[in-house]
Amino acid sequence: MDTPDIAGRLILAPMAGFTDSPYRRIARRHGAAMVYTELVSAEGIVRGNRKTLDLMRFHPEERPIAIQLFGKEADVMAEAARRVERLGPDLIDINMGCSAPRVCSGGSGAGLLQNPAFAGEIAAAVTGAVRLPVSVKIRIGWDESTKNYLELVPRLEDAGVSLIAVHGRTRAQKYTGSADWEAIAAIAAVSKLPIIGNGDIRSHRDALDRLTTSGCAAVMIGRAAVGNPWIFNGAAPTASELAEEVRTHLRLMSGFYGERGIVLMRKHLARYFHGFRNAARLRGALVRSSSFDEAIDLIGRFENGEFDSPED
Template identity: 50%
Template structure:
């Protein structure tokens, strides 16, 4: 068992938070395939403190998703601490503070990656969150705001001094958004300089690549986001046959229906596209799926997937 802070992980490959995708059903599926931990998407600390119903529905998780981290965002140390206190009552395995989201609606109000511009504020936020919960507290950062402000060593120092248990580093700047490549040389440098465990993240697309990145960077674990969408078996190192692919998709569909009722079928569509991407007759299957409404119709169409040999 790998130990990171108080967490015990069955694998050093962990699931990244991806808003709109890594909900409870997807986290459960990733965990079944061996993900070392899972995380919720970013959840508003203001929403939590106000007791907003929609926010609380995003905090739901099941035992099968453990170890599980709840990710909160905001920029007010007091509000984030009150949110951490409330979230502690739900008993997740850790609480992560988002310091990497580049979306304008998040950074525009000083949240997410905007925090990288102010290491002193980062220090105050983590200090106050750590004081508000007995759980491990982590931060998910990028390497800087842009190429001209690669202040990751200042951010690292602020996080360490404030008492963070581990750090997750996406090796891009905010300006890069999701373009270009993640900089694993910088992730490696952060690992060398950090006194707390570091989880590296960015552009891992296969099980093999995950272990290459681990080996190269000496990170405690690596985190996989986009590479797991439509591909949750990435955590197992096993490539399913076409029949197995269909049963994974049906399992995911059933988890979605269990979680959301028939609306789960609508929410499943973006996943379906990703699952069939790369199969031989993907275009044909995709166009048949557009008009499918029921679980049975979808399952019948999936039976026509052809292997890409």
């Protein structure tokens, strides 16, 4: 199994509802070394569910791209992986970290952390089904008393996976507390595979620091990349560069989803103008905008200074 050819060391994390094709293109244009789809149900793929299949559409510009699967049955995961391989991604990723009850209480996602031997079987079923490299994204354990990553990682290595991404929290933590980068570094120190460290990176500087101190091959950025694709290349956009980028994102959303894309864009819009001078009123108006034309018009008015106000 080959390691995929990835140029750069800052990777966009998979995020349901955010890392769709338009945003993945934006992230790649700003230097993300690799991108992931959000988690996609292996069962949905095998059943041919239209909405599930739609989640896997990607543009060549997004490469290298990983399609992330979740599931808990080895034969379903293997069949889903075979079908995904035909779509031609660069990597197939297995989700062993999702903490959402609808996923992990049924035994998928982070549910697999509770049984490392079974997690290894799932990974082996997928690596055995495809020629593409397979990666796994894990958390460091189910809860505080079962941080079993040093048991899990060798099982995944034996299963033939090529890469492991580690979010340094337990499932019980969900997104609370802070990511345990000592645990991530411990995995990077013992594993023969490239390790991608993940959790709480808030800036480009943070990313570089984590790379140096953790011994990871790469780091993965999630929440802090929303509204800030510049986190990947370290650039600081001016107000007009920001406005131009948001217009580009709006056009990509419109092209990909049609008019309904404006609703999906609202959560990005709120983040893009976060912390920008004089942007509070613009943000308020943007998150209520109901068409692409209206949003583009608001941004033009922002650039012309129409939203400037002394109290901002």
